[in-house]
Amino acid sequence: METVEKTRVATIWLSGCSGCHMSFLDQDELLIDLAKKVKLVYSPIADVKVFPENVDVTLIEGAVANEEQLSLLKRARERTKILISLGDCAVTGNVTALRNAWENSDQAILQRAYIENANVNQQIPTDVPKLLKKVHPLHEVVKVDYFIPGCPPSAGLINYVLTELLAGRTPNMEGRSKYG
């Protein structure tokens, strides 16, 4: 039985390489301390299908590249008190957004991957979410409360931000975060 009310934390993996989640897991033994204070209510490492209500902190890795991600991000924003851009794809678009440099990249990228570079079964998949015209960093779509840049951000930085927020303090990123 829980004696203390735990902080409800979620993590989301949009268009990114999962490196930021790896970095999150790289907190190693500090995760044990974190687990005492945190309930992980939604995450690629927790099997929950629908983004829940009343989330205190949501860490989001990756840029917004398709319609499903767009609606998930908007829902997460509605249901979260503190929303954090985790890592460069979420903060700048990073490698995920490199396709923005080409016109009609939502079509061109599929053409390139599934037709031009395919040796067999050349066909563009239709049963997957539609790509957006452009890839966006999170703050172009919703209000973001904190930014943790880095590719990936260090485990120490992620731990610092979470520890501060759990203690009810405002993380001071000055001198800690590194652009890009």
Added chain:
Amino acid sequence: MTTTTVTLKIDGLEVTVPEGTMILKAAKDNGIIIPTLCNLEGLSPYGGCRLCLVEISGSPKLFPACITPVSSGMEVTTKSERLTEYRRMAVQMLLAERTHICSVCVANDHCELQSLANQLGVDHVLFERKWTNLEIDSSHDFLVIDRNRCILCTRCIRVCDEIEGVHTLDLKLRGKDSQVIMDLDEHWGSSCSCTSCRKCAKVCPVGAIYIEGEPVSHTKHKDIAEFITERRQRKWKR
């Protein structure tokens, strides 16, 4: 020969410098560092990046310290909330103007733009990014230019003209569309004036000009212009 000197105040500190000195240099010589991306000692001032903007009491305008000469009794402020805000904005505009993706850039962790963003606490860009797809020229034996990473500081152009003396590099077009070109907009590999001296790569503050196969940390040597200028004046201080 006597040099006429001028006395002014920078951030409340009284300093005396030779007449005609620019505020940026007067500050630096007195231990006050004003951020800049386009200015480089040994090269003529350019006034392009707007990061060295300072306040001068008595005027509501902001002045670029690299091209504003000192005058007697001047009171200069180099640090204020307003200036920091403008500098943050300038860095964000530079980051938004072209395709600056640090994680895949040769200059990651050795980039003056990136380090300035860190110093100023810029952790994201508020402006919508322009995703440029400009030509990358790797036709030279070892020098490469990626114009998508260029911040148009013109250090490469000035070092090529003023130090190496060949003026292979120059700008074409205007404003945000400006691009560094070789000779009459030829591919670098077929430039007849380029001496392959590498100075452009040494002074590039970002990852726009680099040497193929060489770590940028090894290439960068932005003091080269000042160093050569001093040697030409027979100053052997280092």
